[in-house]
Amino acid sequence: IRYFFYNGGNDSMDTCNKISKFMQKAGYECRVMGVPKTIDNDLYATDHCPGYGSAAKYVATATMEVYHDARVYDTPMVCVLEVMGRNAGWLTAATALAAYKGAGPDLIYLPEIVFDMDKFIADCKKVYEKSNGKLIVAVSEGIKDKDGKYISEYGSDLAKMKDSFGHAQLGGVGQVLANVLKKELGCKARAIEFSLLQRCAAHWASKTDVEEAFMAGRKAVQFAVEGITDHMVAYERTVKDGKYECNYVLVNLSEVANTEKKIPREWINADGTGLTQDFIDYALPLIEGESKPPIEDGLPRFAKLKKVLYKAD
Incomplete structure (x- = not known):
């Protein structure tokens, strides 16, 4: 095994970081990459998280x-x-x-x-x-x-x-x-x-979220093949011609592990019982579009993956 990808949130990135450090200490060549995924949206150093x-x-x-x-x-x-x-x-x-x-x-x-x-x-x-x-x-x-x-x-x-x-x-x-x-x-x-x-609730997934999540995984593989290890793929928000765009950058796993990103206090109203326009502006682009699942007999058709155990030579 020369490539290891760990998909998850705070605790998962901590585990990914520990695995990476263990591989390095053991002198075993393996490129370890973290791929963010948490609806909690609390991963540090990324604008937002796949799933949110x-x-x-x-x-x-x-x-x-x-x-x-x-x-x-x-x-x-x-x-x-x-x-x-x-x-x-x-x-x-x-x-x-x-x-x-x-x-x-x-x-x-x-x-x-x-x-x-x-x-x-x-x-x-x-x-x-x-x-x-x-x-x-x-x-x-x-x-x-x-x-x-x-x-x-x-x-x-x-x-x-x-x-x-x-x-x-x-x-x-x-x-x-x-x-x-x-x-x-x-x-x-x-x-x-x-x-x-x-x-x-996959039937009401955000198209923007689905497309960005796919790209996060793709970028993780691309970076690993290029020789990068011990990092997580992160989202970087930019605005071009007034439109939201998402770029994919690298963050060291040690920066992300067990670190939480909370809502900025200035995005919460003075009374602490609501959100300001800053949050609305942040969140609206992330929920844009509808990802339509395949339908069969009036119900969603889910993929069923066959589990194949790896056998070492």
Whole structure:
């Protein structure tokens, strides 16, 4: 094996970096390349990550659909949308794209901002009373209070469990907050967890994202064949004649490993409950276009790869 490509996010790039260093120490010639892939969009040194544009497109679209469904009835309707995001709120921020189109959440809470339950209740009461009982809130699964405690832990033992990388297993914050609002507002409050759907909804993938992801893999192979190793392919944003363009550059794996990129504070509004136009301008080009999957009998046709085990000579 002379070429090794590792596709993934922060932890994967850390693993890729360790493998590269091990190969070098062992004196084994192998070109190791990292290929970014994470809907969390939190990889350092790249403008954005493969997968994010498609996931953001789905999150924004689903949010718009929830918004319109919530307004079908005249009765009060409170919805708490729980979106993936441990320490960085890029995916939850995508709900702001729905708000940009006039059909999004009233309030957005991200991990980048310390969560205060009293302020949250006050924010929600203000909107609820002003909008005749209609309220939609979007929250990242990883929001924490001032003591660093996950809000999901307020009503669940789930966050005390660990995943294979030693991270807290998150989920359930939407229901925790829905229960709080049900008590405080005295009305029905529904928690909607996008869960796995936000990362596997291939039927609504961004064409821009799909094309860039393909090129990221292609560039990784091209660079490796040219003799480059111990690097990750990264996206570099440029604007040419007023139009968005993506270039492919190299970043040393040691710079990327276990380093998170969070949403800039200046892209979050002063109150910490929404996004500014800077984020909208950043995200819109990434969700452009529709990647249409092949359809068979009215359903998507998925590729089935045959697994062939490698046998050393």
